[in-house]
Amino acid sequence: MASANDSIPHVVRTGHEPRQAGTWHARPPLRHLPGQYIDLHIPGIPTVGGFTITSTPQTALPITTTAPERPEPPQTRYIELAIQKSPGNPPAAYLWQAPSTILNSPVSFQVGGRFTYPPRTLGQQESAAIENAVFVAGGVGINPIMSMVSAMDAAGEARSSFLGDGGMLD
Numbered sequence: 001m002a003s004a005n006d007s008i009p010h011v012v013r014t015g016h017e018p019r020q021a022g023t024w025h026a027r028p029p030l031r032h033l034p035g036q037y038i039d040l041h042i043p044g045i046p047t048v049g050g051f052t053i054t055s056t057p058q059t060a061l062p063i064t065t066t067a068p069e070r071p072e073p074p075q076t077r078y079i080e081l082a083i084q085k086s087p088g089n090p091p092a093a094y095l096w097q098a099p100s101t102i103l104n105s106p107v108s109f110q111v112g113g114r115f116t117y118p119p120r121t122l123g124q125q126e127s128a129a130i131e132n133a134v135f136v137a138g139g140v141g142i143n144p145i146m147s148m149v150s151a152m153d154a155a156g157e158a159r160s161s162f163l164g165d166g167g168m169l170d
Contacts, residue, residue: 037053040108052147
C-alpha cells in the first residue's frame with residue numbers, strides 16, 4: 001500500500017534532517033553512523049535516491065591490525081543499502097540493473113539522518129553505560145535498526161537488546 005509520502009521526493013521529505021557538508025564520490029572509506037541513510041546522486045538521473053545504510057560502519061572503514069608481524073589479509077570495504085525494487089523510482093531502477101551493467105560506474109552521495117545509535121545526544125560515557133536497548137519497527141523502519149543491532153554486535157558490546165517488528169497482516 002502506497003502512502004502519501006511516496007510521491008514526495010526524498011530530498012524534500014528529508015530536507016530538515018542533518019547531512020554531511022558537500023557531496024562525495026563513492027570511494028572508501030565512507031564514514032557513517034548506524035541508522036543513517038545516503039542521498040545517492042547518479043549521473044544522468046535528476047532524481048536523488050535516498051537509501052538506508054544497513055551495514056555497519058566497520059564494514060566501510062579500513063581494517064587495521066595491531067600486530068604488524070601477523071597482518072590480516074585485506075578485507076573488502078563496502079556499504080550495504082536497503083533498495084526496494086521499484087521501476088517507478090529512477091535511482092532504485094538504476095541500482096536493480098544487472099551488476100555487470102553498473103559495476104564501477106561513478107556515483108556521489110551525502111550521508112544524512114539523525115536517527116542513530118547510540119543517539120548523538122549522549123556522550124561517550126553515557127553511551128557506554130547503556131545496558132539494555134529496545135528497538136521497535138514496522139515495515140521499512142526495520143532497515144536502520146539492522147545497522148544499529150549489527151554495529152552493537154560487531155563492536156562486542158555486551159548489551160541486552162530486543163527487536164520487535166510491528167508488521168501488518170492483510
